[in-house]
Amino acid sequence: MRITYSQVRKITNAAIERYISLNKHTAGSTVFQGTLYENIAMREMSQKLGMTNLERIGGAHDGGVDITGDWSVVPIYKKMEQVLGPYRDKIPKRCTVNGARLSPIANKIESGNEVTSLRALVQCKAFTSSKVTPKELRELVGTFGSLVNNSERDKFVVIMCSPHLLTKDGLKLINGLRIPLIYLRIGMLRLLQGQENYDFENSGKLINYFENEYAMQLLQGCRVNEWIDYDIYKNVDPTCSK
Template identity: 30%
Template sequence: MPGVRDVIPAPFAPGGSVDVSPPPAPAPPAPETPKEGEAWPCCSAVCFAAAPAGMGAAEGWLRGILAREGMESVMPDDGGGTVAGTWSCRISHDLSPFARHLLNIPKAPPAPSQNHHDLPSFFAYAKQTALPESTTTYVGTKYEYTVQSTLRRFAFDLERIGGRDDAGIDLVGTWHVPGRELAPFRVIVQCKALKTKLGPNLVRELEGAFRHSPVGWRTSDKVAILVSPREATKGVRDTLTRSSYPLFWMMMEGDGALKQVLWNSKVEELGLAPLGVETRYTRVVDTDDRPRPDVVLTWDGNDIPDMDCVENRISQKEADWLSAWECQDLPEAQKYELLSILENSYPEMAREILHGGVVEDFDAKKAQILLHLKDKFKS
């Protein structure tokens, strides 16, 4: 569809009155905590949890946002342990380095801080260093990690970056939409935690970030996203429509609630035409307020499997790939060497096995490659 595709929740719909009464069905219950060794559910449920008595504002806020995504957090106590009764946080980048190499997923540039990598670790760091919540650093970093956490629900795997030559990019990563779980789109994200009105200049800044993406993200299979707590203005919409790059605008509140998603026709030309949006109603815990409308991304009208589900699938694919070579127990160095030999000898074979293709003369090629590997590492 030409122009800008978007969803405008009822509170922002132009003209006339809009009925925002919630449907009569109750909100879905929070998922049960998996027992040790059990798989996590593939799709995040929309749910909320109240902060336990005595929990600080930041910790309570984190509990709410992670519960929304079907997760809860491990918050450090003063002694370096964890608050009793919480689950472990799932923002853990579970893909192994070898799986990332197998899928040709690039390594992100260095993070701006070695002291934190997600919301729980940032809150722990801020508490330890007495970082005031009113500072630009606190507000901006918290918002970036909130975006990282929320977008995992829609199969985004993002890492925070920063530095002198970051071109204004805050997060980089991959987007594993259905059908592209093993060959994901590259993604760059700018986060603007600003309360002021945002203009078309920010779209032009996003275009600049697209052109100056870091190594590993300089590909045509890439989208750029600007996330802000502000609604897109008409000027923003017009500039987005005219852009020659595949761009998104997302309105996300400070607690991670997604309120508006817009994208231009260049996004659909990449193969993302099945992408859609729906407005759903969620309860606000411990209030008498009516359920509020939030936005979710869909694929062909269905929920997008979240990043936990994608990671589980990729991990299984990695195991199947190694099993095909009878190399499940190889040390990491030998796994990489096997892949290197394979890519040098039969460049397409590694991907064909990964995607379940039929390889001609597989047994003969397998014996040859494993013999080469054995010779390489024999003492």
């Protein structure tokens, strides 16, 4: 039987509520808030971007990565082709971004070649009031460089999750990179006014999805922004990742 988006979200929210209940004695700590935000980020990446095998690895020895997972953009590409028709622009076999050569994934899909899932390396910044600084973005880039060889960079995507918009300096920095980076603005889960329960309905959601120039070229034709903007993910079986 097909499981709907709403059913999966209800199950996931129940699991997050159990975490909150079991750890309510530490609700004021940064560790609690950080872990809660990571769980919310995993929910949004799973249910709205179709990422699989998501695993929290945050801790003192996480090496700068809080979550890992796999992301196949093939289902997104194929569904968007059904909904919006074929991509109107010709996708090149290869292109250059900031001096680095890459092969757009959509070209491989159109050619009928096997496309492996991207390996996602995710860092979460659960700041309630401060924006992510260029220094923190540079540290994330350094983490990517320490874990991924240049020859393998198109098989990975680095993701930063934060409740805030990017700064102008941050935007300039990530667009000058030679690696695929996606910035997800995901809101913090807020308490209901005057209550101890959290507002799962109106908070903790994916607000903005942004690809840097490198990721934009790598993912051109997949139309991930439209996938999110038009809520197409709600009409796809969440158990299907191929």
